Structures are given as structure tokens and as C-alpha cells.
Amino acid sequence: GAVVSQHPSRVICKSGTSVKIECRSLDFQATTMFWYRQFPKQSLMLMATSNEGSKATYEQGVEKDKFLINHASLTLSTLTVTSAHPEDSSFYICSARETGAPGTQYFGPGTRLTVL
Amino acid sequence: GENVEQHPSTLSVQEGDSAVIKCTYSDSASNYFPWYKQELGKRPQLIIDIRSNVGEKKDQRIAVTLNKTAKHFSLHITETQPEDSAVYFCAAAYSGSARQLTFGSGTQLTVLP
Numbered sequence: 001g002a003v004v005s006q007h008p009s010r011v012i013c014k015s016g017t018s019v020k021i022e023c024r025s026l027d028f029q030a031t032t033m034f035w036y037r038q039f040p041k042q043s044l045m046l047m048a049t050s051n052e053g054s055k056a057t058y059e060q061g062v063e064k065d066k067f068l069i070n071h072a073s074l075t076l077s078t079l080t081v082t083s084a085h086p087e088d089s090s091f092y093i094c095s096a097r098e099t100g101a102p103g104t105q106y107f108g109p110g111t112r113l114t115v116l
Numbered sequence: 117g118e119n120v121e122q123h124p125s126t127l128s129v130q131e132g133d134s135a136v137i138k139c140t141y142s143d144s145a146s147n148y149f150p151w152y153k154q155e156l157g158k159r160p161q162l163i164i165d166i167r168s169n170v171g172e173k174k175d176q177r178i179a180v181t182l183n184k185t186a187k188h189f190s191l192h193i194t195e196t197q198p199e200d201s202a203v204y205f206c207a208a209a210y211s212g213s214a215r216q217l218t219f220g221s222g223t224q225l226t227v228l229p
């Protein structure tokens with residue numbers, strides 16, 4: 001079945017540093033990947049849509065200079081949280097959509113980011 | 117844009133009973149409705165989905181119904197088991213080029229042994 005990996009699974013960093021999170025589709029090609037943020041006991045909030053070879057589309061209220069997204073290949077998208085602050089601490093989850101029908105989305109295992 | 121509302125936010129049932137979770141959506145253009153199960157600290161797992169050309173879909177103990185006119189869809193779990201305990205999210209999307217999912221707020225299902 002379709003598998004999406006995400007790395008790292010957990011990261012702790014100091015305020016002001018940048019953190020890169022990788023999302024990979026392991027056994028299928030994904031033209032489109034999505035990045036979500038999830039707070040405890042809350043739903044998934046779409047941050048941005050990542051399209052291979054083009055600029056990401058950010059949802060309203062998400063700072064594109066804060067959350068840099070790169071989708072350099074059909075199997076890899078990266079999210080970089082720049083100059084992280086404690087309020088950026090959250091669970092970040094990516095999903096990858098199969099190219100072509102039916103286009104099911106599969107989620108990565110998530111990355112728990114803690115900014116001290 | 118699309119807005120998805122989900123009810124109830126919490127649901128407790130006795131093992132063996134049925135559980136029903138309901139969602140409504142606002143955008144009549146939406147035509148794809150998946151349901152995800154998320155255990156604590158883990159990824160959402162697709163458990164069933166339905167497209168707008170179908171009114172009902174069943175997979176063993178899980179079924180989903182869709183009423184396009186009323187713009188609501190429901191998840192039905194029969195013969196619930198303790199391992200069904202999790203948060204369930206409904207979602208809606210237009211099956212266009214990107215198919216962005218709009219998620220409901222989630223339902224914490226607890227199956228009591």
C-alpha cells in the first residue's frame with residue numbers, strides 16, 4: 001500500500017533556530033503534497049499545498065516566509081520552520097496525494113516540534 | 117470556501133453497540149468525502165471514503181452514507197470494539213486538480229468494554 005514517511009518524528013530546538021521537516025512518498029509519485037498543523041485535541045489545519053516544480057500555495061494566515069516549502073521531486077516535499085518560536089510548537093503532518101485517479105491522500109506519521 | 121461541521125465532538129458507546137458520526141458540508145461542488153481514524157500521536161488513517169455518485173458504501177463493520185441534497189454524510193460503525201476507540205475526522209473535497217481536504221473538527225469515540 002501507499003506509504004508516506006516523515007522525518008524527523010520529533011525535534012526539540014532553541015528559539016530562533018530553523019527546523020527542516022521532510023515528507024516522502026515511498027512507493028508512489030505525488031504531484032501534490034499537503035502540510036497540516038494539528039494542536040492537541042484539535043483538527044488538522046491545512047497550512048499549504050505543495051506542488052512539484054512550482055511554488056506552494058499557502059492558506060490564509062500562514063506566513064510563507066516563516067514556513068518555507070520546497071517540492072523538488074515527485075516523492076519529496078520539505079517544510080522549513082524558520083526562526084522558530086515557542087508558539088510554533090505543534091504537531092506537523094504532511095500528506096501526499098497519488099498522481100492520477102483516485103487521488104487518495106495518505107498521511108505521514110507527523111513531526112512533533114517543540115521550541116524552547 | 118468549504119466548511120465542514122462534525123457532530124458529536126465526543127461519543128461513548130458500549131462494546132458491541134453501534135456508533136454514528138455525522139458531518140455536514142457547505143460547498144455543493146464537493147464530491148469526495150473520506151473518513152479518517154487517528155489514534156493518539158499517530159497519523160490519520162483513511163478508513164473509508166465515498167464519492168458523490170454513490171449514496172452508501174460499506175466495508176465490513178464500517179459504512180458511510182451520503183445525502184447530496186441535504187449536504188450531509190455519516191459514518192456508521194457496527195459491533196464496536198475497544199480498538200475502535202480513536203478520534204474520527206470527516207473531510208470533504210472537490211476532486212479537482214489539487215483536491216484539498218477540508219476536515220471536520222473530529223469526534224473522540226470511546227468504546228467501553
